[in-house]
Amino acid sequence: MSIQSLIIDCDPGVDDAVALFLAFAAPELELLAVCTVGGNVPAHLTQRNARIVRQIAGREDVPVYGGAERPLKRPPAGAGDFHGPEGLGDLEPFEPTGIIGDGPAANAIVDLVMKRPAGSVAVAVLGPMTNLALAMKRERRLADHLGPVVVMGGARSEGGNITASAEFNIWADPDAAAVVFASGCDVIAFGLDATHQVRATEPRIRALQALRSEPARATAALLRFSQRVEREANGAEAPPLHDPCPIAWLLKPELFSLKPCRIEVETASELTRGHTAVEFRVDPATARHRWATTADGQGVFDLLTDTLKPA
Ligand code: RIB
Numbered sequence: 001m002s003i004q005s006l007i008i009d010c011d012p013g014v015d016d017a018v019a020l021f022l023a024f025a026a027p028e029l030e031l032l033a034v035c036t037v038g039g040n041v042p043a044h045l046t047q048r049n050a051r052i053v054r055q056i057a058g059r060e061d062v063p064v065y066g067g068a069e070r071p072l073k074r075p076p077a078g079a080g081d082f083h084g085p086e087g088l089g090d091l092e093p094f095e096p097t098g099i100i101g102d103g104p105a106a107n108a109i110v111d112l113v114m115k116r117p118a119g120s121v122a123v124a125v126l127g128p129m130t131n132l133a134l135a136m137k138r139e140r141r142l143a144d145h146l147g148p149v150v151v152m153g154g155a156r157s158e159g160g161n162i163t164a165s166a167e168f169n170i171w172a173d174p175d176a177a178a179v180v181f182a183s184g185c186d187v188i189a190f191g192l193d194a195t196h197q198v199r200a201t202e203p204r205i206r207a208l209q210a211l212r213s214e215p216a217r218a219t220a221a222l223l224r225f226s227q228r229v230e231r232e233a234n235g236a237e238a239p240p241l242h243d244p245c246p247i248a249w250l251l252k253p254e255l256f257s258l259k260p261c262r263i264e265v266e267t268a269s270e271l272t273r274g275h276t277a278v279e280f281r282v283d284p285a286t287a288r289h290r291w292a293t294t295a296d297g298q299g300v301f302d303l304l305t306d307t308l309k310p311a
């Protein structure tokens with residue numbers, strides 16, 4: 001089995017928490033750190049929530065670093081409607097025992113990546129891209145030293161989920177996303193075109209509920225919350241599961257189809273702020289970006305269920 005060193009940067013957040021449970025349980029991943037950012041809920045809650053998930057997963061060997069409290073230029077965003085005021089749906093939050101790492105997330109990203117061989121550390125960004133953009137500004141060599149940057153973010157054919165034309169993570173900090181997409185690092189973007197094909201249906205939630213492990217029980221409870229929100233907000237039955245998609249790709253890339261592209265972000269217009277212009281007319285040999293066009297929803301849930309199954 002090949003082991004991928006990985007840093008996860010996230011804003012837990014219900015689906016971020018599911019992505020973390022998947023990553024914490026996957027033997028193929030050497031999780032170097034979890035970094036948090038303000039996004040779905042404020043930064044002090046995303047940091048606490050990451051430590052709560054870490055404790056439930058029994059992975060207090062993985063450091064958690066708190067990161068940016070606000071975007072590079074815009075006021076703090078928020079998506080509490082979809083994640084609950086505490087950010088973990090209706091899971092009862094508690095004060096976690098595990099410590100918070102010293103220093104800001106951006107410094108941790110620079111230190112962890114730059115001291116390892118070029119291309120050996122992947123970064124998964126599951127929230128606004130502020131921490132990674134700050135890290136790139138702090139260390140100009142970072143973009144060239146990074147392994148794959150797998151991102152949950154972006155809107156193309158499906159349209160947006162926070163505005164007509166933008167997906168939340170990119171909309172929340174479009175300036176940071178523009179920095180990352182323009183940096184020259186290899187980005188694989190899992191936008192709504194792919195994540196809307198990965199839905200938490202009743203049978204899939206029940207399969208997780210049937211497992212006798214704390215992470216599986218918590219994951220099922222988180223998905224039940226999203227199911228209720230989806231019914232109330234959209235009158236639909238099965239909520240999309242966004243943030244586990246980049247992690248699933250690292251573990252089983254065959255679950256997704258990718259297309260070479262060039263991704264640019266709207267930062268000038270308030271009307272289309274955060275829109276991702278995904279241009280497929282590129283030279284595949286030199287394109288640095290790839291866009292996920294299809295996802296095997298059942299395959300992602302089978303991976304999640306198999307990984308969370310108690311040993
Ligand atoms: O648009 C979906 C993204 O926004 C996910 O990362 C979710 O956690 C929210 O942050």
Ligand code: CA
Binds near residue numbers: 010011015243
């Ligand atoms: Ca997120």
